[in-house]
Amino acid sequence: MSRTRSRVLIVGAGFAGYRAARMLTRVARRSADVTLLNPTDYFLYLPLLPQVAAGTLEPRRVTVSLSGTLPHARLVLGEADGVDLEARTVSYRGPEGGRGVLEYDRLVLAVGSVNKLLPVPGVAEHAHGFRGLPEALYLRDHVTRQIELAAAAETPQDCRARCTFVVVGAGYTGTEVAAQGQLLTDALVKKRPLRDGIRPRWMLLDVAPRVLPELDERLSRTSDKVLRGRGVEVRTGTSVKEATDDGVLLDDGEFVDTRTVVWCVGVRPDPLVAGLGRPLERGRLLVDPYLNVPSHPEVFACGDAAAVPDLDKPGRYTAMTAQHAWRQGRVAGLNVAASLGYGERRSYRHRDLGFTVDLGGAQAAANPLGIHLSGPLAGAVTRGYHLAAMPGNRIRVAADWLLDAVLPRQAVQLGLVRSWSVPLDTASPELARVPDSAPDQHHGGTP
Numbered sequence: 001m002s003r004t005r006s007r008v009l010i011v012g013a014g015f016a017g018y019r020a021a022r023m024l025t026r027v028a029r030r031s032a033d034v035t036l037l038n039p040t041d042y043f044l045y046l047p048l049l050p051q052v053a054a055g056t057l058e059p060r061r062v063t064v065s066l067s068g069t070l071p072h073a074r075l076v077l078g079e080a081d082g083v084d085l086e087a088r089t090v091s092y093r094g095p096e097g098g099r100g101v102l103e104y105d106r107l108v109l110a111v112g113s114v115n116k117l118l119p120v121p122g123v124a125e126h127a128h129g130f131r132g133l134p135e136a137l138y139l140r141d142h143v144t145r146q147i148e149l150a151a152a153a154e155t156p157q158d159c160r161a162r163c164t165f166v167v168v169g170a171g172y173t174g175t176e177v178a179a180q181g182q183l184l185t186d187a188l189v190k191k192r193p194l195r196d197g198i199r200p201r202w203m204l205l206d207v208a209p210r211v212l213p214e215l216d217e218r219l220s221r222t223s224d225k226v227l228r229g230r231g232v233e234v235r236t237g238t239s240v241k242e243a244t245d246d247g248v249l250l251d252d253g254e255f256v257d258t259r260t261v262v263w264c265v266g267v268r269p270d271p272l273v274a275g276l277g278r279p280l281e282r283g284r285l286l287v288d289p290y291l292n293v294p295s296h297p298e299v300f301a302c303g304d305a306a307a308v309p310d311l312d313k314p315g316r317y318t319a320m321t322a323q324h325a326w327r328q329g330r331v332a333g334l335n336v337a338a339s340l341g342y343g344e345r346r347s348y349r350h351r352d353l354g355f356t357v358d359l360g361g362a363q364a365a366a367n368p369l370g371i372h373l374s375g376p377l378a379g380a381v382t383r384g385y386h387l388a389a390m391p392g393n394r395i396r397v398a399a400d401w402l403l404d405a406v407l408p409r410q411a412v413q414l415g416l417v418r419s420w421s422v423p424l425d426t427a428s429p430e431l432a433r434v435p436d437s438a439p440d441q442h443h444g445g446t447p
């Protein structure tokens with residue numbers, strides 16, 4: 001008699017969900033039907049997103065086709081908006097607004113995180129986040145447009161405001177965005193200098209006393225030096241008090257005229273997990289070291305959305321990084337397989353392998369296996385690391401890097417992603433909002 005096939009549902013196909021699906025379809029596909037629910041048909045390699053905004057990489061380079069690389073998983077396009085743990089169902093909204101319900105025997109929640117908001121007046125209206133491909137595309141176009149408008153500005157004041165770019169938050173995202181942004185705008189004005197010798201001005205703010213406050217101090221020092229050497233104004237111990245149409249008011253009383261505020265103050269777990277009614281740790285779904293949700297052995301969670309105990313640092317939880325999410329995805333996949341009778345379950349334990357911060361050009365800061373590197377060597381290690389870590393598209397990425405090294409960047413803005421379609425306050429940074437959608441309804445595509 002043939003054994004009934006188990007239904008495994010993975011919600012979210014980022015670092016954790018993608019890896020879990022890959023493991024499961026390798027290990028247990030003889031007895032499990034693996035379904036992947038994700039709003040986009042691709043896995044997004046987020047660490048290279050600043051390079052999309054800077055025009056070094058074309059957007060499709062940082063995506064990896066789900067159906068192309070996970071042929072044994074069934075892809076359902078949609079966003080989960082409800083989980084019924086008792087009925088073992090997940091409800092979702094499809095890309096064209098239709099609704100559906102998926103049943104499961106095993107569930108893996110890997111929905112990642114969204115932009116973190118702070119109660120600063122005007123920020124939700126005037127700032128943009130940096131958590132998804134639409135935001136990166138928007139930023140590239142917006143920055144290019146500001147430089148073009150600055151070139152045609154009638155007054156020096158207008159010119160200065162348009163080519164002033166404020167990045168709030170000097171974690172790895174903000175640091176990379178500012179570092180790469182300054183290179184982009186310098187390249188844009190090189191052929192056509194701005195009036196009165198005005199130079200694009202990038203400011204990087206953080207309340208912390210140093211850039212990359214959560215990383216090793218040596219990475220911080222190297223990045224600070226590269227940023228300042230490039231002309232980025234690094235303002236530590238500084239924050240934004242208010243954002244308006246015309247600029248930002250800093251907490252030291254200075255008003256900065258600008259049309260660009262990039263909000264990189266961090267991320268918070270996807271709000272879907274808060275709706276489960278299970279214990280949370282700072283918004284992340286609490287799991288045990290086996291990535292199981294307590295009292296629900298059939299439910300697993302991993303990645304940014306899960307609070308996974310850090311077995312090397314008792315009492316603490318693993319950081320929200322791709323490194324952890326990728327490895328937790330593997331363990332989640334193996335443990336789901338174990339629960340179906342394939343192999344033994346295992347607890348999650350991983351020591352940091354170091355971090356890389358790509359600062360654009362040949363510059364980077366990196367500490368692989370604790371060895372501190374800077375300059376072109378760090379740049380080469382960083383790019384090599386990304387190529388090795390990407391689950392696909394490596395040749396295209398390498399080709400773009402090569403082309404960028406020998407050709408000037410394309411100074412055009414397509415204007416396909418508009419400001420209103422990438423609001424800061426969204427549960428779906430991976431999708432651009434469309435004009436005729438209901439207030440809480442988004443779907444992909446351009447207006």
Ligand SMILES: Cc1cc2nc3c(=O)[nH]c(=O)nc-3n(C[C@H](O)[C@H](O)[C@H](O)COP(=O)(O)OP(=O)(O)OC[C@H]3O[C@@H](n4cnc5c(N)ncnc54)[C@H](O)[C@@H]3O)c2cc1C
Nearest residue numbers: 012014015016046047079080112303304320321322323325
């Ligand atoms: C710009 C940037 C640069 C970064 N650089 C680094 C770096 O250099 N090194 C590093 O270690 N970390 C880096 N990170 C952090 C890292 O990307 C995250 O920690 C990692 O992506 C978390 O993996 P995840 O699988 O939990 O979430 P994600 O990779 O974000 O995947 C979540 C998936 O769930 C989907 N999803 C969301 N909501 C729903 C829903 N309701 N229903 C269905 N699907 C849903 C999303 O579309 C997405 O596909 C960076 C992050 C950003 C934003």
